[in-house]
Amino acid sequence: MRILVLGITGYLGGHAAEQLRTLPGVRLLGAGRAPAAGPAVDLATMDARQLAEVVASFAPDAVVNCAGAVSGDAVTLAEVNARGPAVLCAALREAAPRARLVHLGSAAEYGPTAHGERVTEDAATRPAGPYGATKLAGTVAVTAAGLDSVVLRVGNPVGPGAPPAGLPGRVVRQLRPAGADPGAVVHLGDLSAYRDFVDVRDIARAVVLATTAPGPLPPVLNIAGGQAVPVRELVHGLARAAEFRGRIEETLHGSARSADVSWQCSDITAAADALGWVPRYGLEESVAALWASARDEPAPEPAGDRVR
Known part of the structure; x- marks a missing residue:
């Protein structure tokens, strides 16, 4: 099984790759903006044709998209969190239409909720700012793409290696x-x-399970501490x-x-x-x-x- 991880040098991507790498019969492939990630892939700037060529060269059975921005101005957030997943889905439809896509979303997509409420995946989404709004746009792009996909809507990550961005x-x-x-x-x-904190190692394990689970999955799954x-x-x-x-x-x-x-x-x-x-x-x-x-x-x- 060939698994391509985008954003493999990031916090979530690195932990996901560490656990995916231990699976028997898996060939782990990586790409991202950092030179150490492997082939250069920037979802904020590449068009669908360029990305499709890269994806075709990998011939993945599954793609895990951990690329995302948690800070920056609204333009930066929109380019990475909203445009990026849309371009990725277009590229997958062309180059790897049968590959499973596991995309990391955010609980910030829900926005304000009543005190004491646990939100389910079908709750209304009313993000309170540009970060949540752009992550929600990315989720919509993935769920509407007609691919074998699942969005893991992640709570507040914590655990070993947490970067200063959080x-x-x-x-x-x-x-x-x-x-x-x-x-x-x-x-x-x-x-x-x-906040609903979730260990980064638990997030990575959810990525492994979502990537390798047989059959179709629900379009969105909450991954949090609960x-x-x-x-x-x-x-x-x-x-x-x-x-x-x-x-x-x-x-x-x-x-x-x-x-x-x-x-x-x-x-x-x-x-x-x-x-x-x-x-x-x-x-x-x-x-x-x-x-x-x-x-x-x-x-x-x-x-x-x-x-x-």
Whole structure:
């Protein structure tokens, strides 16, 4: 089985590739914008014909699209998250119409929900900002393409190797230089929002199951922890793992999305039914693994941050 992973050098793509690589009888293929990814594939700039030529050269049985942007202006987000999946689907229809496409979406596509609610895949989608809106456009492009596809609508990733583009990785970058100094102060935004955190290793396992599952799958599956946790709990868990002795002050201006989406929680029943998938890692384990993975990296300078 030939599996092509787009965005293979990224956070989610790297973890997915690590688990896919262990499957017997699988030849893992990679591509992306980074030179280490393999052949250059930029979904934001390539047209369908160019991408179809690349896809045809791989002759994949399955394609996992982990390419995406989590920050940047609206144009950048639209090019990568909305245009990219649409171009990929057009290329697959031409070059590999029977290949399964596993595309990573985001729980941000749902937007604001009632406090205490677990959203199912058929819930209304009302994204609160450009990121969620562009991810939703990508999901629509995939589900309307007529391919053998599934969108994994991922919650808030956490776990080993989390990059500074997301809140867990950025908090680590502040805690590390602070050390155990009791006088250290870490300034953050409002941490009262609730988020549904899911370990990156559990996301990767869901990718493996979705890629190799026989027969058609539901068009969208929630991949999350299945419970809402205050962001403050994540941050203080990281502080404990870091043996941080200073103070955490929520004095910075928070993100607009945190104010608009104070609660986020996904119902993961459908993923259990379709894939036999349930999360294996709790938040405490994810936080410990994140801190352990960051200890040997060069310590960055402390900087302010805000909740996404």
